[in-house]
Amino acid sequence: MTVIEQVEARPGLPRLNEPAPAFEAVTTHGPLQLSDYEGSWLILFSHPADFTPVCTTEFMAFAEIYPELQKRGAELLGLSIDSVYSHIAWVRNIEEKAGVKIPFPVIADLDRKVATAYGMVMPGESKTETSRCVFLIDPKGILRAMIYYPLTTGRNMDEILRLVDALQTADANSVATPANWRPGDKVIVPAPNTTELAEERVDAGYECTDWYLCKKSL
Amino acid sequence: MTVIEQVEARPGLPRLNEPAPAFEAVTTHGPLQLSDYEGSWLILFSHPADFTPVCTTEFMAFAEIYPELQKRGAELLGLSIDSVYSHIAWVRNIEEKAGVKIPFPVIADLDRKVATAYGMVMPGESKTETSRCVFLIDPKGILRAMIYYPLTTGRNMDEILRLVDALQTADANSVATPANWRPGDKVIVPAPNTTELAEERVDAGYECTDWYLCKKSL
Amino acid sequence: MPCVRPDGTLSGSGRALLEAVQAEMTAVDAAKKIGMPLHLVRSGLREMIAAGLVREDGERFGQTEKGAATARPSGG
Amino acid sequence: MPCVRPDGTLSGSGRALLEAVQAEMTAVDAAKKIGMPLHLVRSGLREMIAAGLVREDGERFGQTEKGAATARPSGG
Numbered sequence: 213m214t215v216i217e218q219v220e221a222r223p224g225l226p227r228l229n230e231p232a233p234a235f236e237a238v239t240t241h242g243p244l245q246l247s248d249y250e251g252s253w254l255i256l257f258s259h260p261a262d263f264t265p266v267c268t269t270e271f272m273a274f275a276e277i278y279p280e281l282q283k284r285g286a287e288l289l290g291l292s293i294d295s296v297y298s299h300i301a302w303v304r305n306i307e308e309k310a311g312v313k314i315p316f317p318v319i320a321d322l323d324r325k326v327a328t329a330y331g332m333v334m335p336g337e338s339k340t341e342t343s344r345c346v347f348l349i350d351p352k353g354i355l356r357a358m359i360y361y362p363l364t365t366g367r368n369m370d371e372i373l374r375l376v377d378a379l380q381t382a383d384a385n386s387v388a389t390p391a392n393w394r395p396g397d398k399v400i401v402p403a404p405n406t407t408e409l410a411e412e413r414v415d416a417g418y419e420c421t422d423w424y425l426c427k428k429s430l
Numbered sequence: 431m432t433v434i435e436q437v438e439a440r441p442g443l444p445r446l447n448e449p450a451p452a453f454e455a456v457t458t459h460g461p462l463q464l465s466d467y468e469g470s471w472l473i474l475f476s477h478p479a480d481f482t483p484v485c486t487t488e489f490m491a492f493a494e495i496y497p498e499l500q501k502r503g504a505e506l507l508g509l510s511i512d513s514v515y516s517h518i519a520w521v522r523n524i525e526e527k528a529g530v531k532i533p534f535p536v537i538a539d540l541d542r543k544v545a546t547a548y549g550m551v552m553p554g555e556s557k558t559e560t561s562r563c564v565f566l567i568d569p570k571g572i573l574r575a576m577i578y579y580p581l582t583t584g585r586n587m588d589e590i591l592r593l594v595d596a597l598q599t600a601d602a603n604s605v606a607t608p609a610n611w612r613p614g615d616k617v618i619v620p621a622p623n624t625t626e627l628a629e630e631r632v633d634a635g636y637e638c639t640d641w642y643l644c645k646k647s648l
Numbered sequence: 649m650p651c652v653r654p655d656g657t658l659s660g661s662g663r664a665l666l667e668a669v670q671a672e673m674t675a676v677d678a679a680k681k682i683g684m685p686l687h688l689v690r691s692g693l694r695e696m697i698a699a700g701l702v703r704e705d706g707e708r709f710g711q712t713e714k715g716a717a718t719a720r721p722s723g724g
Numbered sequence: 725m726p727c728v729r730p731d732g733t734l735s736g737s738g739r740a741l742l743e744a745v746q747a748e749m750t751a752v753d754a755a756k757k758i759g760m761p762l763h764l765v766r767s768g769l770r771e772m773i774a775a776g777l778v779r780e781d782g783e784r785f786g787q788t789e790k791g792a793a794t795a796r797p798s799g800g
Contacts, residue, residue, distance in 0.1 A: 225443045228561055228580050229554035232598075241688055242650035242695065248687035251676070265618045265643040269608035287687060309640045336447035336572075343446055346592040357583065360576040361593070362446050364600040366609035366618075371589040375579070390487035391584035400483045400584075422527045425483040445787060459764055460726035460771065466763035469752075 225331035232347060232355040233329035234254075236276045240299045241317035244289070248355060252421075253286035253376060254349040257367075258332040258342035261303035262294045270344070271303075272312045285351070286376050288316035292342055293327060296320035337363055346373060350383070354424045385430055400429040443488070443549035450474075450565060450573040451547035455509075456594035458517045459535035462507070464571060468473070472567040473503035474549045475585075476560035480512045480520040482582045483552070488522070490530045495587045505592050509562055511545060514538035528559060555581055566593060603648055616645040652699045655704035658718065665692045666701055666719045672710040727768035727774045734794065741768045742777055742795045748786040 217395055220236040226233055248253075257274070259267040281288060292299075302315040302337045321327050321342070332342035344361040357378050362365055378389040403424040404410040410423045418426035446452055454463045464472075470608075473493070477485040477510040492506055499506060521532040539560075540547050550560035562579040568618040574597050579585055596607040621642040628641045636644035651662025651716050659665060661684060668678045679686040696702040697716060701715035711719060727738025731755060734742060736783060746752045750753050755762040772778040777791035787795060 225549065227549075227554055227579055228552040230552070242691050244687060244691050245694075248690040251686065254553075263642045264621045265645075266608055268639070268643045269610075269618070273609035281537045287685065305640065309643075320589060333444065333448040334448070336445055356580055358576075358578040360446055362574055362597075362605040364605050364609055365575065365593065365596045368589055368592060368610055370610065371586055374586060375583065378583045388484045388582040389584050390484055390584055391454075391485075391491035392588065393584055400487070403482045421486070424481045424528075425486045427483075460767050463769050463770075466766040469762065585735065628788060 214374055224280045226329070226347065226355050226358065228355055228357065229354045230355060231353050232349045235325075235326045235329060236424060237319040237321065238296055239289070239317035239325055240296060240303065240318050244317060244319075246349070247288055249289075250351070251351050252355060253281075253284065253349075253351060253380070253409070254289060255281065255286060255372065255376075256289050256291065256330070256347040256349060258327065258336065260328075260343070260363050262298045263290055265310050266344075266364070268302075268306060268310075270366050271306060271314055272310060273366075273369045275312050275314050278315050280373055281376065283305065284380060289319050290316060290318035291326055291332070292318070293321050293324060293333075293340060294358070295322060330382075331360075334360075334362075348379060350379070374418035381430070387428075387430075398429050401426045401428055437445035444565065444576065445613070446573055446575065448566045448573060449571050451544075452647070453544045453547060454535040455539065456514055457507070457537050457545055458514060458521065461574050462535060462537075464567070466509075467505055468571060469569050471502065471569060471598070472507060472565075472643070473499065473504060473594075474507045474509065474567060474588065476509040476545065476548075476557035476563045478556065478561070478581050479510055480516045481523070482560075484521075484562075485510075486524060487530075489524060489532055491584075491587045492527060492534065493530050493532050495591055496533050498591055499594065502594055502598060505643040507537035509539050509550070510532060510536070511539050511542060511551075511558060513540060520557055534589070550579075552578075564590060566597060568597070599648070600623050605646075605648075609643070616647050619644045620648055651695050652701075656699070658701075661688070661718070662692060663697065665689060666696060666711065666715055668715070669693075669702060669709045670711055670719065671709045674707050675709065677698065678709065727771050729775075734777075737764070738772065738797070741765060742787065742791055743776060744774060745769075745793065746792070747785055748781065748784045750783050751785065751788060754785065754789045769782070 232246060234246050254387050259270060278288060299318045299320055307313050319326055327342050328348060332345045334343045337343055344367055346359040347355060350356050350359040357375055377395050378393055382388055390400050401418055403411045413423050420426040420430050450464060452464050477488060496506060507601055517536045517538055525531050542578055545551050545560050550563045550567060552561045562585055564577040565573060566575040568574050575593055595613050596611055600606055608618050619636055620632045631641050636643040636646050650658055651665055653659055664682045675689050679689040693702055697704060700712055701718055702709050705711050706714045727735055727741055729735055740758045746759045751765050755765040769778055771778055776788055777794055778785055779788050
């Protein structure tokens with residue numbers, strides 16, 4: 213396979229800690245640009261298709277955590293390769309049949325511009341549907357985390373909330389968060405990166421397992 | 431930006447439901463190839479660097495869930511851009527200081543071949559470290575899910591176990607799993623894709639919210 | 649919520665937003681004033697600028713003459 | 725666990741694996757027999773084939789003459 217063929221088959225995908233790809237899109241709440249979310253955290257997520265079952269459970273689950281996300285200054289923005297009319301019919305159907313109002317906009321990405329920029333279509337799964345992707349974008353428009361789940365497998369809202377909490381805690385306190393971290397748990401003090409700092413660390417008063425692994429309470 | 435420049439900046443990244451990129455790598459358990467894992471589920475994950483704090487909490491957390499993964503026929507394989515000697519020193523240090531034995535191999539990816547093939551390095555974060563990536567690879571070597579978390583943010587073992595359970599349940603029963611699914615919860619019956627099947631669905635005896643959203647117990 | 653309907657009239661949220669910027673203000677202040685999410689305020693202001701109802705002055709937005717007439721159709 | 729040390733002698737797991745394939749068997753069966761993860765068995769067999777200690781016949785593995793001599797260094 214030559215380099216050129218590779219490009220045609222596999223467009224560049226978004227990368228962490230770089231500006232999330234800009235877009236202007238038709239949504240169920242009118243035309244929206246990525247920059248409209250400046251100052252908010254944005255959870256951009258895709259689903260394979262309207263009126264399909266896993267997607268519906270996910271939409272209801274996203275709607276359920278939306279108040280929690282709003283408390284954290286985070287907005288939701290859905291996407292699939294469906295028309296805005298299909299989106300409207302579907303969200304109205306969800307409200308009618310399941311009693312759940314979908315409070316966030318959904319991109320109608322019929323020209324696939326957003327899906328392509330974010331690498332949401334996996335030809336090995338489906339050439340016409342986006343996979344279950346999640347992009348966490350910070351208030352400055354920087355992409356901070358990505359999740360790609362397959363068509364068969366619904367996402368976990370609890371982990372998405374945990375991730376938002378972890379990223380916000382890291383930003384606010386210049387710390388990192390350990391495996392399985394939950395709000396209230398101790399956080400990680402960045403490791404010393406010179407031998408001098410490593411020696412100083414020993415007496416710094418943190419709770420340390422060794423010179424490089426120290427925790428503190430916030 | 432021309433196409434060629436784009437290739438240089440952004441290599442093709444792995445895609446869901448396609449063969450995971452093949453590799454042969456030096457590990458702490460000797461040379462290993464992706465194909466050595468044929469018949470097992472494989473969780474290939476990267477960490478930024480040995481002897482760093484979040485990574486250490488993650489290694490201990492991965493070691494903690496390893497028995498559960500083994501019960502599910504799933505193996506763990508770590509990776510960072512460090513030497514095999516650094517890896518050995520680090521896993522020995524974790525055992526000495528924290529009393530946790532690391533039971534899985536760790537790739538010493540100094541030539542970055544594996545990191546490049548899987549898009550693990552995010553130049554916006556670090557040009558010399560891999561981000562916190564997770565690749566779920568099935569027993570046939572097909573990539574089934576991907577997670578990319580940033581340097582600051584430890585992963586959640588509970589979600590990784592849930593994801594393995596969900597994928598295995600989908601494969602074993604030709605079903606899908608809804609948002610927030612846990613083993614024992616009802617699963618999703620695939621949506622009918624013709625109007626005829628949609629009409630038949632109404633009397634099929636499933637628990638349905640509407641024609642496209644039906645669940646059943648396993 | 650597209651603020652400007654295809655026939656040029658305003659939706660409910662469009663009318664609320666246009667009325668909000670009778671006194672010049674930033675998008676952030678307009679969002680607070682009418683309790684609409686900031687991203688929808690920005691989108692709506694962009695639409696109403698395109699429709700000639702709103703003008704932008706640095707980071708502040710206000711009604712154009714046409715916008716003022718639309719906001720108070722009875723005149724005055 | 726590299727089975728063959730840099731000096732050509734076998735590690736503990738290498739010796740166990742070489743002894744396991746005295747009777748020809750598949751990698752899966754060898755893994756079961758000695759309780760080693762399958763991926764390490766496959767890697768170890770590959771190493772010992774390269775070292776001339778093990779031969780591959782379809783999906784089954786067995787000792788070469790050199791392998792047999794290494795597995796039982798006292799001869800016999």
